[in-house]
Amino acid sequence: MLKNNPSQFPLSSNTGSEPALEFLASNLRVCRASHAQCRIFTPNTGYFPTRVVDVGQVHDTLVQVRKYSDLAQRSEYVTLSHCWGGTQFVTLTVETEAMLYPGIAVKALPHTFQDAIFVCRKLRFHYLWIDSLWVLLLYHSHAFDC
Numbered sequence: 660m661l662k663n664n665p666s667q668f669p670l671s672s673n674t675g676s677e678p679a680l681e682f683l684a685s686n687l688r689v690c691r692a693s694h695a696q697c698r699i700f701t702p703n704t705g706y707f708p709t710r711v712v713d714v715g716q717v718h719d720t721l722v723q724v725r726k727y728s729d730l731a732q733r734s735e736y737v738t739l740s741h742c743w744g745g746t747q748f749v750t751l752t753v754e755t756e757a758m759l760y761p762g763i764a765v766k767a768l769p770h771t772f773q774d775a776i777f778v779c780r781k782l783r784f785h786y787l788w789i790d791s792l793w794v795l796l797l798y799h800s801h802a803f804d805c
């Protein structure tokens with residue numbers, strides 16, 4: 660439960676504004692510092708996906724898919740779980756996997772993905788797991804595990 664007083668932060672109509680992101684970062688700091696239940700889930704416990712998106716740095720134009728097993732050490736990652744709706748977007752299939760590993764332009768991704776990448780970068784998370792990018796893989800091919 661977040662205990663920060665929202666009135667400490669100026670209201671903004673843009674959830675990507677610096678005050679909005681600082682509000683989010685502040686609540687994340689409180690969570691990490693004072694929520695014992697939330698600290699149960701660390702990079703050394705729990706489930707890890709086999710693939711994550713390396714979001715890179717703030718001004719990078721590309722993001723890369725990385726096999727989690729190739730990372731030097733277990734690291735925190737952010738999960739994007741959203742309503743897929745009827746929108747057609749990039750999913751990981753045998754055909755798209757080869758395209759995704761060298762890097763994919765952030766601008767080529769759906770806005771929801773772009774927003775998640777933006778927030779990850781601002782909060783200094785390096786890895787993002789996107790359910791729709793991976794889950795549909797199971798539907799298209801049994802050659803990979805999620």
Ligand SMILES: [Zn+2]
Nearest residue numbers: 660690694697
């Ligand atoms: Zn928490």
